[in-house]
Amino acid sequence: MAGPFSDIERSIFVSKEVLSEDHQPDQILERDEEIDQYRHALQDVLFGRTPQNVMLYGKAGLGKTAVTTYMMEALQDEVTKRPDADDVHVHELNCNGKSLYTVVRTLVNGLLPEHASEFPKRGLGTADAFEELYTQLDRIGGTHLVVFDEIDHLDDVDTLLYELPRARSIGHITNSKVGVIGISNNYTFRQSLSPKVKDTLMETEISFSPYDASELRTILADRADRAFVEGTCDDSAIARAAAIAAKDRGNARQAIDLLRVGGEVATRGDDERVDDSHIVKAQELVQRGRLRNRIRDQTQHAQLLLETAAYIEQQGESPARSRTIKDRYEAVAESHAVDPLTTLKSIQNHLSDLHMLGFLQRRDRNHGEGGGRYYEYQLDLDPQIVVEIRQEAEAKPSP
Ligand SMILES: Nc1ncnc2c1ncn2[C@@H]1O[C@H](COP(=O)(O)OP(=O)(O)OP(=O)(O)O)[C@@H](O)[C@H]1O
Ligand SMILES: [Mg+2]
Known part of the structure; x- marks a missing residue:
């Protein structure tokens, strides 16, 4: 007997995951300058030196996380090819709604040996957490790059940025090196830091600007090539999704979402290819979904x-x-x-x-x-x- 799925025979998607939020692209497009700045800031790692600290600024969906992940992987990969370079360890933490103690504690727990008991949630202070962090960093050795996403949301960011980048120069660590990478949506973050932090941080700032329609077209065309069966995604769909996102905030996440939802609209309509009309419909659906949530709140x-x-x-x-x-x-x-x-x-x-x-x-x-x-x-x-x-x-x- 025919079941509800039995007449579904083909899909326009070869790999829908490529359009999902957690897909990390192998290739970063249209961010050559930012990648070059990043490369410059981190290259000391290859020669056994402490890297520069890096602060990334930019609004949502502009590639800060994607570029960072790409750079971290590329650096770790390069280090394995160079016998003289230190090992590179990357730690990623989101700071939103967290206290400094929690963030340092999470970092410590990620570094502890396999069977060690976790650093306590309560009872100790931030200074104790830092002390344990330094002990673990030196135990492991090598270079540690710590990525703090949404760093402007951290409660005591001054202490973090005064302590960690100077850990080696002060002598808290001797057998390891640390580089701090901060990510923020807020361009005025630096102004909010205390004068002593501003004076000592000496970070490389990389600013991510909104993508224009042509840059978004390049990014989308590359995704579409891998996501859709050949010939099932029209250039008109890519151009429309790029134009809508460029006009809004130049957000690549929004552009990719439109393409994915456009593909779903085409699938639902039993259409053989995605064109601009599906993207227009997708935008309506996305907007309506957002409005629905706002009204229900x-x-x-x-x-x-x-x-x-x-x-x-x-x-x-x-x-x-x-x-x-x-x-x-x-x-x-x-x-x-x-x-x-x-x-x-x-x-x-x-x-x-x-x-x-x-x-x-x-x-x-x-x-x-x-x-x-x-x-x-x-x-x-x-x-x-x-x-x-x-x-x-x-x-x-x-x-
Ligand atoms: N230059 C690019 N090349 C390829 N894909 C990109 C590029 N920029 C962004 N993307 C993709 O767009 C989406 C959003 O990018 P990402 O998550 O890096 O944004 P973000 O700047 O970290 O945003 P948020 O501030 O919201 O965290 C991801 O799916 C990412 O893979
Ligand atoms: Mg991000």
């Missing part, structure tokens, strides 16, 4: 108010005063069997929040003396999409 009453604003917009009655919105909202709440908020003030507070979050536009109305002053609100989104997202949400029982 709102409180129940805020969601009901958004739904109300969507109906008002559809009926051509926008913008509307909070009083009018309140009347309509009460009906909407009742239709969902929810007890509405009763005071005008609470409605106004919600409307004001929704305005701040960019869901609603607000206009200040001033009717002169005696006329009074009030706000009018209008949905700042496609009302049809808001209504559909709300219908989907209501159709599902709350978790």
